[in-house]
Amino acid sequence: MTSLLLIDLDETLVDRDAVLQDWAWETARAEGRLELADWLIAYDRAEGRVRDRASFLAGVAATFGWQQPVEQLLAEWPAMFGARYQLDEMVAAALRRARQAGFRIAVVSNGDVGRQRAKIEAMRLSELVDGCVVSGEIGVRKPDPRIFEIAAERAGTNLDGQVWVIGDDPVADIGGGHGINARTIWVNRSHKHWPSGHLEPQAHFDDPVRAIEHVIDDASP
Incomplete structure (x- = not known):
């Protein structure tokens, strides 16, 4: 799986x-x-x-x-x-570890395609993930399940296996993750309180490295 x-x-x-x-x-x-x-x-x-x-x-x-x-x-x-935009080397190393652990990885971003693709290229993400999807190029935004389906396809898989969603937005990322029955991890860099009335994430961290490491550990038998 x-x-x-x-x-x-x-x-x-x-x-x-x-x-x-x-x-x-x-x-x-x-x-x-x-x-x-x-x-x-x-x-x-x-x-x-x-x-x-x-x-x-x-x-x-x-x-x-x-x-x-x-x-x-x-x-x-x-x-x-x-x-x-530059990707911190510790984040890049965490993504490499996830791929070595057998994960398919896709970046899912809401935004204008030109602006987001400039960031993706500057970060050299194509070397670290299996696919990227930007809402502006497909006409569908998170939390719509379709954007996650397209991201999975670009990563060479589907949403039928074990899926984790990591993001900072309670609606687009965490709500979207719940909408596809994924396990959700909230990255809360600014130490905000979780907004009431929203489905909570399974875990939360203040940096992406710890979030990715949690996913790797969570998938370990």
Whole structure:
């Protein structure tokens, strides 16, 4: 029976907030406006969610006086931000151990295909996993079971065996995992409280390495 690990990208495999902070400080420094670095970091989100990128870039352009149209900034954003993503070597080593233990692994990410693929390429994930799927390229988002089915297919298997889902989002990842009867592990980097009213994960950790190691141990006879 195949063991399948489905794992999220942003805030799971990589600390997106840390990447954003680096970009914000570098951008503010380049513009000679260091006092706006914290504003950039805060403006990234609206009501607790990542702000729509067109809205975000329009606001940033207005604040810094950039003349490029938003459409051009959107086209440049994957290289401007996604190319900064680097996978920590300890996370990469954990993924290698999972594959050595017999797991098929697929990355499952909600988002724009260009932006997410830029991150995937920068992280060199194709060398470490069996498949990747981005909602923007298939028109289906987590927690819809179909995106997990497609991810399993790209990893060369299906959802009939043992399946684990690792992610940071209580609805998209953990709820989605429950929807396909998978075992679920919550990566809680920022030490939040679990939101009431949502099905709880089987386990939770503050970093992806421990989460992946838990899955390997959980599958061991």
